[in-house]
Amino acid sequence: MSDAPTRSGDDGSGRQSIWTRPERGSRGPVPAHSRDAIVEAAIALADAEGLPAVSMRAIATALGTGAGSLYRYLSSRDDLLDLMTDRVVGELRPYPPAEGDWLDGMLLLARRQLALHRRHPWLIEVSHRPSAVGPESLAWFDNCLRILEPVACAVTAKFEAIAMVTGVVSLFARSAAAAGSFSFAGADLAAYPHLVAAFSQPPAPAPRADLFERTLRGLLTGLLVADPTEAG
Template sequence: MATEDNGSGGTGLPASIEAAWGLRERPTKGPRPGLTLTRIVDAAVGIATADGLGAVSMSRVAAELGVSTMSLYRYVSAKDELLLLMEDAAYGSPPPGPEPDEDWRTGSAQWAWALRAAFIRHPWAVRIPISTPPAAPNSVAWMERGLACLRETNLGEGEKISVLMLVSGFVRNEARLAFDLQAAAERTGAGPEESMASWAQLLERLTDAERFPAVTAALRAGELSTPGGPDDEFIFGLDRILDGVEALISARS
């Protein structure tokens, strides 16, 4: 069956997503038989990597591929579908495992670090709005891998999904914050140490111990003037989340 119509093949998914799952064949009619969904997504990913997500448009992708914009719509009916497929390409395949003797916490931590690495490879991916639950192949594979880490716990299936949402949301937010701070530093030309020192100096001028005792205590301790390592906040946050999950598992025991 062809992807030239945008109807569902029984899944309720757009034709392009069905094609990503291998449920549809490429169009059998029309120009440029060498054009494929993979080539379209790869071109869009290349544009996002070079110029940012905002540079991606159907016309720009068509120009990169040397085809007409209308020819893309035989494979992808809307830009939102293309963004979903780009995000799925950015994720790539999840890490292998878990190993039979791997405990849930180790597996979940490795899953979180691997997801963070995917965002670091493709920073533009965190700019794609989440408009649907996982439905593309790689996204569902990541979901499967994350849930498998929790298979030996006493959590209910719904709770396992909630844990996965909590961890993935943290990873995504932490990555986006790190990218925003990096972009700000690049605009000003200031390094992390200089930026933190300037911020601390500003707070010292704006605050006083009577109105802002907690901020003053942090300033006096030097915690607001010295940046930590690039992974410190991620390690701290992930550990606290997994501590909470561990407490829930222990309470159920």
Template structure:
């Protein structure tokens, strides 16, 4: 899955080169990470692989959050020494890149498109939301990642194909996809926060009482009117779909 700054990232990455010939992507060289065949250090062949290490890190993040993902914890998960992991991921930043791309492989990178780009974008957004809800650490990870791995690029290619009927240039299509991904990531973060808050009904009741008092003080007529409107369906799926429809329908092709 492309990150929330896909358009900016791609435009810059084709132009930025550091003094030492690197890619300008911080501590991770995407060419080396994704295009160079991985060869572990010489010696006895280890009983694990980069894929197994990445899967262990994903499992830890799913269960306990990104904070739980340390080289030591991941090494323990795969039954390896900490130092041996550095043959596969030189640091946590690199491991995070591997994690994001691995879970992005759960997204379909092919399949028929309807030709209705708005309908196809809505489908793509729902797929992204489902993925982020399965991996609640993903929205935060997308905001800091710097490279686009093979699974991410495959899904991006699919999304750009969905936008072909718009007739927009490449930069505009990248911007639309970045905007869509940012919306999904932000909404999923909100959903996760609301789910946690729902576990504290006293807090929710206190918040409702506070807003009712403020709305009745005469100084917030717009808020009072908004709160007096009939309640809408508040299921997470319905709320996401409503907001998504507004976003997609508002996108033009200028």
């Protein structure tokens, strides 16, 4: 909506994004900390105690300084979250060589992305917020395009497909994190006949094998090797 604030290298207010602003000037004492150290401490904190525990004061305490001092290195907590995200996206490297089927290649990338979410559960909470795309995220995106190179279709379709794959990955990551986190106790189940019918059935024999892969395979073939009869 509105005038598209497009967080980029230089927004209207003259402020620079975290990706283009230099870490420090040439004068003054050598800083006691660094952007990297702060990001590292924040990630460690998020991995260990979850995203809500990542407060400026907590990070500063972990680094042995005050909360206000962090603003010598960052301009806001949002910038820090962007840096954290891009840094862990870097863990997706090294990217495998483009060999074999492009579909298998995309599935491999998706599985790696899912593993990344397992390593850093806070990624789910952080990725839903409009963020500035960092260099590692761009590299990942670029690599997806590389794998999709043999596919003959419009770039728009590829963009859509990549976005959908990322979305489905976060979907699975979210459902894995929220597994069994609620129940129906206390509700008047009598009002929901199909629900009680479903629960009165014998439990499923076993979870279907690799719902993740089947979903993505269906999605990608559906989006990229489209039925030519409905070319719009």
